[in-house]
Amino acid sequence: MTPDVGNYLLVSAAMFTIGLVGVIVRRSPLVVLLSLELMLNSANLVLVAFGRYHGGQDGQIFALVVMGVAAAEVVVGLGLIVAMERRRMLLDTDEIAELRG
């Protein structure tokens, strides 16, 4: 027997919430980026699982596009981190708070 789509969805939801907690709780920009990857991947899992469930391959295409977007996001995110480091800034998301009202 094969695990049905619901099982995958549960795994995905759990991963998403773990990533969400990571984004909220962690203050290192590196770990925040890693947590974002977790959330993106959980979304990918849902896309692939539903694609399989409906017997179409469009979900996989979506997942691949998400990977491309994730790559772009990581490139920019890491570029920012490097820039912060070069300016001797603290690697702490709470320090970047100039939008404070």
Next chain:
Amino acid sequence: MTIQATAWVAYGLPLAGCVLIALLGNALPRRLAGIIASGAMLGAFAFSVVVFLRLRGRTADARSIHSTLWTWLSAGSFKVNMDILVDPLSAVMLLIVTGVGFLIHVYSVGYMHGDVEERRYFAYLNLFVFSMLILVLAGNFVLLLAGWGMVGLSSYLLIGFWHQKASAVAAAKKAFVMNAVGDVGLAIGIFMIFKQLGTVDYLTVFERHNELGFGSSTINGICLMLLVGGLAKSAQLPLHTWLPDAMEGPTPVSALIHAATMVTAGVYLIARMNPLYSYAPDVQHLIVVIGVAGLLMAGLTALTQTDIKRVIAFSTMSQIAYMFVGVGLGAYWTGIYHLTTHAFFKALLFMGAGVVIHALSGEQDIRKMGGLKRWLPRTYVCMWIGTLALAGFPLISSAASKDSILAAGLEVGGTWGTLAFVGGVAGALLTGIYASRLMYVVFHGPTADQAAHDAEHHTAHGEGPATMTLPVYILAALTLVAGFLQFPSLTTGMSTWLEPTTYGTVQMVEAGTSNEWIATAAGSIAGILGILIATVLWRAGRSAPVAFPRPLAILSERRFFWDELYHYALFVPTAWLANLLRGSLERYVFLAAPDAVGSLAGVASRRLSVLQTGIVRIYALAFAVGVAGLVLYFMVQAA
């Protein structure tokens, strides 16, 4: 040109004159403004005459012409047209308004010469006439109300024309407020008509007036509300106090208000609404009572006034009261007949008074005049013609028209008819006294030094410019002949002409020949008696020692305390309430509220700005909570 087109041109010319003068503004030479305005009026009068003649050329039952230019308002099935109703009644009004109006315009050219704001004056004057034309030619109630309001506005502008005079501004405001009361009454009456019949069109309302029921509370209410409008505009009890104050305006304006426009509107309204009023006998009786009370009170007041124009103003009030008695008795044509003759002799009296005032450098107090017939002989003669007409001297206009009202009183009989007759005869006596008193005090006896000096100086080249004296002569001539429009046993021009304006709904009261002669005799005797009494009392002019009984003198001099009544009954409580509210509601609610709202917003935003931490993680947390809530919402929706 059809009759309709002719009437529309007569209607539009004063407006065109007003707009032209207003648009040209300073580009227009001052002298030219008066010529344009007078020219517009002459044109309007010419077209009015054409309308009248062509109307005469038709058979009696084909003399009502309704013409619509365009649809003015449209809301569902409710429609108000920009229309006119030309029939014998509005044709008479058209002739009076444009004819007498034209003479007053010409007179104004002389009277206002040298005033720095001649252009504004003539623009207002044309506007006034145009407003009155809207009023008298309207083919529906909404247009009537528009004309009613515009007449109020124009009178406000002209009474307060000399706006540097505080008293003029106050008088203008008083007239406007009093008239606003009347406007509200008229508007309510119109609302009631619309509620009952679903239309505001004159002819439809006249056709269906019996649906309201004879003497029912509905028709009584409607007529009462319309009457409130008429009382205010015609300066009748108890809404008359604006009229004497309105003398603050230039004298030609007084003539216009009293003779051609404005105060005649109330009489016209009741005569026009005769199908309604004939179905509301209770309101008719009320009109008779108001009229009799008004004519007696105004006559008594005029006895002791010292301002030349105010004496004439109170005479207007009493003559309009006669007209109210006439229309109240159901003899609608008598009211309009008296209105017509009154227009001539009242314009004549005002213009004569204007000549006097002009000759005395603006002096209006008759105690500072006297003996002026030496310098103003022609004016003296003309004024006497006007005075005799006012007093009801036999054969001169008012004798016929006023006595026709008395005759109607005899014809109707009963309580109200007798009241009208007796009150009217008593009023005629009073009229003879106060009208002649004015003449004796102003023109006879010794002259005050200052007046003699001024008169000497101003009359070196005649009694005034031709533009001023010619209209006076013309009006004097008209006054002499106007009484033969309808004369007992001789002509029935007025009643026959106005017969179709009932639209076949009612029978106008027409006195029998014997009653007519009795009334004529009574009215003439009362008038002559009054003149004789005045001759005995004031033969010596302003120096004559005349002592009235003290209470009567006080009542008369203080104008029966109407101003004081309004002051203490309305103004004082209102001012007290306003001050109270200013100290409490205004200060603690309306003034405090904006501050409170402002500081509330400030405090709230300061408190809320705490949420904007600038820390992205907190935003993410808020986002997560939002997502959780949103999903929950959809779950609840689905469940």
Next chain:
Amino acid sequence: MNTLVWALASAGALASALAVIVQRNPFISAIALLGNLASLATLYLLLQSDFVAAAQIMVYAGAIMVMFLFVIAYIGPRGEVQDERRRGWQIGAACAAAGAILVEVAWTVGRSGLTSAATVKDDFGSPKHVGELFLTRYVGAFEIVSLLLLVAAIAAVVLGAGARPNRVRMDERQAKVRAARQLAAQREPGA
């Protein structure tokens, strides 16, 4: 068999995900994410999405994660700033919100009645089919993603090397932010 593999891969995915967020050392977090990605690739294989699984390993694990590790190596394995201001309520609220979402999703999935998947051919998810779709129906998305990657690459270059570091100004600004925050912290207990 499949169920067993699914259970193992899922457990691996969740455990490594947890490790990502609880580890102090970013280096170890990154390694844990690698494990997570591998577990996901296994799940993709179970879903007969061979090409995605391969891309997951090659693109994600091979390229993206390597970039992460480079940056971590560049910065040095510094631990997170010791956090005197971290508040318990933040963690509690985060867990509560996340838990609520999880419960809600689980409840919805349980009610949804998604059971049997469609039957598919053997070559479902093969590179041939995916590639065909990419170059026909989704060619627009494909091109846009490539453009996006190009722009991102340029942005990274600009961010990392383009602007000359302006230490003084940035330090000043940071100092200002800190001072403002201290001020706020002092004011708060009183208010």
